[in-house]
Amino acid sequence: MMCSERRERELILKKQQQKAQTDRGERRDQRVALHAGKLSSEAQCSGTAEGENKKTISSFKEAFDRITEATGVTDVQELVDRFVSQRDAHTHLEKMKVQNECELQRLKEERDAVYTQYQDLKYSGDTKLTHRRVVEECVSQLQREQQKQDAAKETVEKLTRTLKTVEYLCYKLKHIKLQDASVQRECVSPLDALNLFQEAELKLMQLQDKLQGHDIHRVMKEMEQQKFHASTERKLPDSSTSITLLDGQRADLHEEEDNSEDDDDSEVFTRMSLKQQSQLIIDSKKSELQ
Numbered sequence: 001m002m003c004s005e006r007r008e009r010e011l012i013l014k015k016q017q018q019k020a021q022t023d024r025g026e027r028r029d030q031r032v033a034l035h036a037g038k039l040s041s042e043a044q045c046s047g048t049a050e051g052e053n054k055k056t057i058s059s060f061k062e063a064f065d066r067i068t069e070a071t072g073v074t075d076v077q078e079l080v081d082r083f084v085s086q087r088d089a090h091t092h093l094e095k096m097k098v099q100n101e102c103e104l105q106r107l108k109e110e111r112d113a114v115y116t117q118y119q120d121l122k123y124s125g126d127t128k129l130t131h132r133r134v135v136e137e138c139v140s141q142l143q144r145e146q147q148k149q150d151a152a153k154e155t156v157e158k159l160t161r162t163l164k165t166v167e168y169l170c171y172k173l174k175h176i177k178l179q180d181a182s183v184q185r186e187c188v189s190p191l192d193a194l195n196l197f198q199e200a201e202l203k204l205m206q207l208q209d210k211l212q213g214h215d216i217h218r219v220m221k222e223m224e225q226q227k228f229h230a231s232t233e234r235k236l237p238d239s240s241t242s243i244t245l246l247d248g249q250r251a252d253l254h255e256e257e258d259n260s261e262d263d264d265d266s267e268v269f270t271r272m273s274l275k276q277q278s279q280l281i282i283d284s285k286k287s288e289l290q
Contacts, residue, residue, distance in 0.1 A: 159193075166196045173203040 068074050071082065178199070211219070 163193050163196075166193060166200055169200045170196050170203075173200060173207070176203045176207060178202055178206065 067079065071079065
């Protein structure tokens with residue numbers, strides 16, 4: 001029993017050892033196969049990268065040839081320097097572009113503001129021009145109306161003076177009665193100037209007819225004397241005595257005066273002036289005493 005068990009264990013151990021060796025051989029073969037696969041894949045990858053590098057180099061060479069043909073520069077460093085300078089110039093131009101765009105925007109806004117101000121000034125200028133024209137027309141019309149008013153005022157003044165003259169003339173002629181008039185006016189109406197003028201004209205014509213054949217100079221002198229005596233009698237005090245001449249004496253006095261007037265008219269005027277001056281002196285003394 002012991003021996004059989006021992007032999008079975010040895011057989012099992014051998015089988016296990018053989019199996020382990022077999023497993024190790026398989027694993028070794030697998031590792032070799034894996035390594036070989038890696039080597040082949042690396043070789044393929046290296047071949048592909050080399051091909052790509054060749055393509056890149058050829059493309060770079062073609063680009064360099066085109067650049068040298070375009071620029072005429074064959075030196076690589078000089079070409080690099082040119083590209084660097086162009087890059088700086090491009091950066092500077094980009095900055096200038098941005099600045100110019102900002103300046104252009106500012107100028108556009110300023111232009112819009114100026115245009116708006118121009119439109120406002122334009123419309124306000126038109127409004128001011130219209131207002132000025134209206135004012136000028138009003139001033140011109142006012143001047144015309146003022147001239148009309150001045151002319152009308154002057155006409156009214158002339159008519160007023162004429163009316164007052166006619167009224168004064170009618171007042172002076174009120175003691176003359178119209179012989180042929182159907183209605184005799186006893187008062188002067190300032191509203192009927194034409195009738196007043198016609199009445200004065202008729203009275204003057206009637207007076208002229210009555211004075212035909214009379215000495216106008218003598219009549220005027222008598223009227224002046226009567227006026228002077230009447231004014232003297234009105235100014236004398238109540239205590240003074242006056243001499244009343246009879247009609248015959250007055251007629252004789254007038255005849256004597258007429259005779260003396262024919263001889264020396266200048267003497268009569270001198271006496272009259274002396275009388276008037278004396279009366280003026282008396283009046284002035286009376287006013288001083290009062």
